[in-house]
Amino acid sequence: MLAGESGLGKTTFINTLFSTTVKSYTDSSARHAGSIRKTVEIGITKAELEEKGFKVRLNIIDTPGFGDNVNNKESWQPIVEFLDDQHESYLRQEQQPNRRSIHDMRVHACLYFIRPTGHSLKPIDIEAMKQLSTRVNLIPVIAKADTLSPQEISDFKHRIRQVLEAQGIDIYKPTIDDQDPFDPQSAKGVTPSEAEQIRALIEAMPFSVIGSEKDVETPDGRVVKGRQYLWGVAEVENEEHCDFKKLRLLLIRSHMLDLIQSTEDVHYENYRAKQMETRKFGEARSRKFDNPKYKEEEDNLRKMFTEQVRVEEQRFRQWEQNLISERDRLNKDLETTHAAIRQLEAEVENLSLKRR
């Protein structure tokens, strides 16, 4: 899954990754003819790649970037709901009698794109990453690495690591299996060079990336995926220009299984435990809201309802007032009638006295 502010190159990154690795993929939304347009909804692309003779099926989930909503604070909410929905769907299927054909759409990794400001993280990034890190293997990446100098990238990485640590945001850490040293006889285990490679991965985090769908020619005559500038070419697959290769290595070679395993052991388990604590068996999960847009609609409806109640209340009050004055009027009438009767009675009395 890819998430982060709008215009940072998430969709471009997918296309770059595909064009450098994937054998086949079936979807149109991630691949626009000509120019790339803004992503407006969560979209899933299915792809297949072959890795050491194994066919691996991937789902890539592209999300709309933050930054255009009136209320930016909640722009990550649909993504959080999406992640929870996948855990929930798995949980429900696990509770069914037939568990052989479980459709597992749990998200194994979320690349979070950070704007290459060179300064620090934005509050919205911190908040979004906090929410995501408790639900999915979070892998922050510095977008558009070609816009920063190597020194700026290194300083920026350092600062991001500090903020993540200070904020207690748990990002995904590739594991080195020290318990499983290489055994030359069985050819199993982690070789020292593999361990070294993984250590280099960890040191390079958060990875910096460059995305490009174009093939360009370098001054020394190579044709590469990259971005052409007056001063030369920013190459996607050049380790001196960015960490694209490291990230790709981690995602689809060295740590794919680890990502799947830790999703099951850490994130799904977290979700399951939390739901078991707060919910009765079989009860539906409560949602805050699906979409900031719905929230707005809900607010408007509530306002309209309150206004209607107010108008009705006023109408009732007026009606009550009318009734009271009508009662008073009738009471007065009654009093005058009574007085008249008393008067008449007195006259009758007088007349009968006179007659005697």
Ligand SMILES: Nc1nc2c(ncn2[C@@H]2O[C@H](COP(=O)(O)OP(=O)(O)OP(=O)(O)O)[C@@H](O)[C@H]2O)c(=O)[nH]1
């Ligand atoms: N300089 C530079 N520009 C890039 C890079 N990657 C993408 N872009 C450009 O950034 C613009 C936005 O790219 P998108 O891939 O649409 O960005 P997005 O993150 O998917 O944006 P939303 O869909 O709105 O969230 C495009 O013009 C890309 O060509 C990069 O690595 N470096």
Ligand SMILES: [Mg+2]
């Ligand atoms: Mg996009």
